[in-house]
Amino acid sequence: MVKGNGAAMLNARAFMKDVKKYEPEIIKIRRDVHENPELAYKEFRTSKLVADRLRGLGIKATSGVGGTGVVGLLEGGKEGRVVALRADMDALPIQENADVEFRSKVDNAMHACGHDTHVSMLLGAAMLLAGRRDELAGTVKFLFQPAEEHGGRGGAKPMIEDGAMKNPKVDYVFGLHIMNGAPAGTFALRPGAMMAxxxxxxxxxxxxxxxxxxxxxxxxxxxxxxxxxxxxxxxxxxxxxxxxxxxxxxxxxxxxxxxxxxxxxxxxxxxxxxxxxxxxxxxxxxxxxxxxxxxxxxxxxxxxxxMEDAYPVTVNDPKVTAKVFKVLKTIEGTKTTVYRPVMGGEDFSRFLHQAPGTFYFLGTDNPKKGCIYPNHSSRFKVDEDVLKYGSVSLAALAAEFGAQNL
Ligand SMILES: [Zn+2]
Ligand SMILES: [Zn+2]
The missing domain is CATH 3.30.70.360 (Alpha-Beta Plaits)
Structure with missing residues (x-):
């Protein structure tokens, strides 16, 4: 195991302290994206919002990658590996019935799979990492992808074809999905086959x-x-x-x-x-x-x-995932659990064909706040208190894996 320049490693504890400052902004972005959902391949507004935000943090952002995809590149102050973090941006063709003030303003379009939270949590991670870029080892790539819900060609494939995983070549890749199915604040994952x-x-x-x-x-x-x-x-x-x-x-x-x-x-x-x-x-x-x-x-x-081009099985690298468990367990206020495989599909699987990595869930069940409906329900509701944990987890994985060789 090689540590970045032998210096004290940037870790979840530091990010957990920093995130208090960014949490209101993370929630604000989430609500903005939630009110303005865009279906697969049409994520124009979201894509612009993402690119503008990244640039505002001093992160190099390339738009139009694989259609509406955006790639952000943040170089740390120290030598290290290239770690990619991915968020999908598309909504579903559902009329929203959720009990929230910031309900979708678009007819028959809703962020019912929580991809709005993925966008905001990854932008939160970008805030955390940009805020400590001098201490960061390696390079972080932010992959904001279109059309995960589309199936078939999806959004990961066109981004990979456009070179998103190259120049610099990605060493590790991580993806986070919010999920009603585990208690709020619980990370749920497993080594090997995670999704079908x-x-x-x-x-x-x-x-x-x-x-x-x-x-x-x-x-x-x-x-x-x-x-x-x-x-x-x-x-x-x-x-x-x-x-x-x-x-x-x-x-x-x-x-x-x-x-x-x-x-x-x-x-x-x-x-x-x-x-x-x-x-x-x-x-x-x-x-x-x-x-x-x-x-x-x-x-x-x-x-x-x-259907042509169906998504492959999402397979978490066992060695990388063992380390991910250790990193997630250090995030104060959360729990980490070994989860069962999920029979849904994910085109994050395609990124995992390019580099070893882990796809993991963050639970959002909270009956006290009415967060009881499953993903893809017209009443799907997220406990926004968990968003900070998602941002911290992504930032911590980028920092830890940027500084290490497995
Ligand atoms: Zn979905
Ligand atoms: Zn999804």
């Missing part, structure tokens, strides 16, 4: 329509759909290794127009969630075979397609 690969699929089942009273003269795509949906559950329960998590859900079904007409076709849409690439590949193969075989058995044809 989300593979969306569509099945078009083509039969032959006719009168509802004479099904034998038709090929009924609704009946066949029902068999396909049931049989797909056999993929997870009978065809893949039970020790490896796998979720298959058909979440939409569209067919038919009237009670006595058998339609020509039906369209199913669903998702497959896995935590390792081997199970992922075999699950997809089985889904194709089962759907096609069941359709053929009843004389229907089957067109099955997967």
């Amino acid at each position: 690969a989300p593979d969306s699929f569509k099945v078009r089942i083509v039969g032959r329509g006719g009168h509802g009273s004479e099904p034998h003269k038709t090929v009924d795509p609704i009946f066949v759909s029902a068999q396909v949906i049931n049989s797909l559950q056999g993929v997870s329960s009978r065809l893949t290794d039970q020790t490896q998590p796998l979720v298959i859900s058909v979440c939409s079904i569209h067919a038919g127009s009237k009670d006595n007409i058998i339609p020509d076709e039906a369209l199913l849409e669903g998702t497959i969630r896995t935590l390792d690439e081997k199970t992922r590949a075999s699950a997809k193969r089985h889904v194709v075979r089962v759907a096609k075989t069941v359709c053929r058995a009843f004389g229907a044809s089957c067109e099955l397609s997967f």
Whole structure:
């Protein structure tokens, strides 16, 4: 382990002291972004706000990285490693019903996944780090990315293609997600697979329509759909290794127009969630075979397609994550816990394919303040008292990993 120039290391305790000064500003930024949510690839205002704020702190900011992405670069006063910290900036197409004064001003757009807090917590970390840049070892890259909620191409991929992880090359990368699912002020993470690969699929089942009273003269795509949906559950329960998590859900079904007409076709849409690439590949193969075989058995044809470019599994580097646990445990007022894998997807996984690092959650459950609704709920509400902990954690990870070789 090499310490930066042998000097006393910048740590969470110092940042915790500093953050009192910045906390009102962090909350103000969060509310501003919350009131003005922007959907995937349209984060223009947020992107400008981020770039302006970074520049105001004397941090070099490059806009237009991978679309609306922004990269900030802060060089510390001492030699060290390059540490990237990431926040996503996009909102969701939801009409807000949360009990807050700073409700979304935009129809059918809401920061229901808390990406507004990610923006403000990372800007808070930038304030903390810029305030102690002379003591800082290494270089910090701030990655503000678009379109995490979009799926497929997402926002990390275009940023990586635009060189966000190069010049200087990133040694470690960290991402933080606010989450209703752990008590307010609790950091929740694990080594290895943290989040799933989300593979969306569509099945078009083509039969032959006719009168509802004479099904034998038709090929009924609704009946066949029902068999396909049931049989797909056999993929997870009978065809893949039970020790490896796998979720298959058909979440939409569209067919038919009237009670006595058998339609020509039906369209199913669903998702497959896995935590390792081997199970992922075999699950997809089985889904194709089962759907096609069941359709053929009843004389229907089957067109099955997967969404291109689905996010990979989010895998936390075990060695880096062991160190992250140690750093987070030093943050006064918080708790740190080993969490279960989450079957949601995250394109932070793509940054983890470029450099080792950790994706971790910060809990925001607080029934006393009405923070009881899950992420993606129209009533999702954040306990803003935890934002300072998020900022301190990001700053502390940048400082610690900037000064160390694992
Ligand atoms: Zn989300
Ligand atoms: Zn999210």
